[in-house]
Amino acid sequence: MDEITTLFTRRAGIRYPIICGAMYPCSNPELVAAVSESGGLGIVQPLSLTYVHGYEMREGLKYIKSLTDKPFGMNIIVEKSSEVYEKRMQEAVDIALEEGCRFFITALGNPAWVVEKVKKHGGVIYHDATERKWALKALQYGVDGIICVNNRAGGHAGTRSPEELFEEMYDLGVPLICAGGVGKPEDFVKALKIGYAGVQMGTRFIATKECSEKSEYKEAIIQAGEKDIVLTERVTGIPLSVIKTPYVEKIGTKSGAGARFLLRNRFTKKYMRLWYAWKAIKNLKKISLSGYSTKDYWQAGKSVEGIHKIESVKEIITEFVGLYHERSLTE
Ligand SMILES: Cc1cc2nc3c(=O)[nH]c(=O)nc-3n(C[C@H](O)[C@H](O)[C@H](O)COP(=O)(O)O)c2cc1C
Structure with a gap:
């Protein structure tokens, strides 16, 4: 071509x-x-x-x-x-x-x-x-x-x-x-x-x-439409685009008031982000190695609509x- x-x-x-x-x-x-x-x-x-x-x-x-x-x-x-x-x-x-x-x-x-x-x-x-x-x-x-x-x-x-x-x-x-x-x-x-x-x-x-x-992650992308994509702050502290699974619905998409306060502060922000990053590495590694569980975050964008x-x-x-x-x- x-x-x-x-x-x-x-x-x-x-x-x-x-x-x-x-x-x-x-x-x-x-x-x-x-x-x-x-x-x-x-x-x-x-x-x-x-x-x-x-x-x-x-x-x-x-x-x-x-x-x-x-x-x-x-x-x-x-x-x-x-x-x-x-x-x-x-x-x-x-x-x-x-x-x-x-x-x-x-x-x-x-x-x-x-x-x-x-x-x-x-x-x-x-x-x-x-x-x-x-x-x-x-x-x-x-x-x-x-x-x-x-x-x-x-x-x-x-x-x-x-x-x-x-x-x-x-x-x-x-x-x-x-x-x-x-x-x-x-x-x-x-x-x-x-x-x-x-x-x-x-x-x-x-x-x-x-x-x-x-394959469960790939299948979730195929099944999802644009309305199933939500932004969550709970993985890294800044909005991350994920598929709305029962787990995401259950625990919500906003960080707690305490975490939000620490993320706004110039000095504590860095440590909060590090903590989130560490948590994310643990969470996402688990996703990739263990396959689907309703506790998982599956990252995807609104392009799922055309897939x-x-x-x-x-x-x-x-x-x-x-x-x-x-x-x-x-x-
Ligand atoms: C699962 C996943 C992980 C991503 N990880 C990174 C990353 O580590 N670094 C980065 O710069 N962008 C990352 N991105 C963003 C992508 O590189 C790309 O810009 C984005 O996926 C484009 O949007 P789309 O998913 O709608 O195609 C990630 C996206 C997804 C879906």
């Missing part, structure tokens, strides 16, 4: 403007490799690769390279956290660069140190942003593009629609990627028509043959790109 070329695909060295966003805990190396092999860009989530899927960092990256010789990327959550975490992320970037990775997606903080390391190797950095003010900050630090995280996204969703975000950011002069709400080929074509240089999908790629998540079957990554990318070319011919 013909390539779809945008500013993003040219810099990333890929055929189609489709990113499989990093997903803790769902980014297994086979999924990352399958997306890259099919012409998109698979993104490694370092904690997912090591803690959840049990690879030592270099070994995991070498494994991905044994499955595909195409480019892949790495996600770094740069939020200030513990020294141990920061050291691990710096090592992850160094190893990724040594292993030939040249595309990085930063999220939730100041990407300056990643930019400094990656630019020395001629690499590219895109930053997740939910609003123009965060995009402007990241651009000051030298990132090359912005992943516009909208209000339909899985993971930590934004507050603006895909159209509003594009309107707010199109004059920044860098490629913009649409993250959120892309579940079917029509959504992909629409995002490119709005003017985005690509899409980043998470939820759609969970319901694939290559994703190693439990109706488990397919291979290649089939999905072929359908998306096929519809794009078909529509271009008839216009």
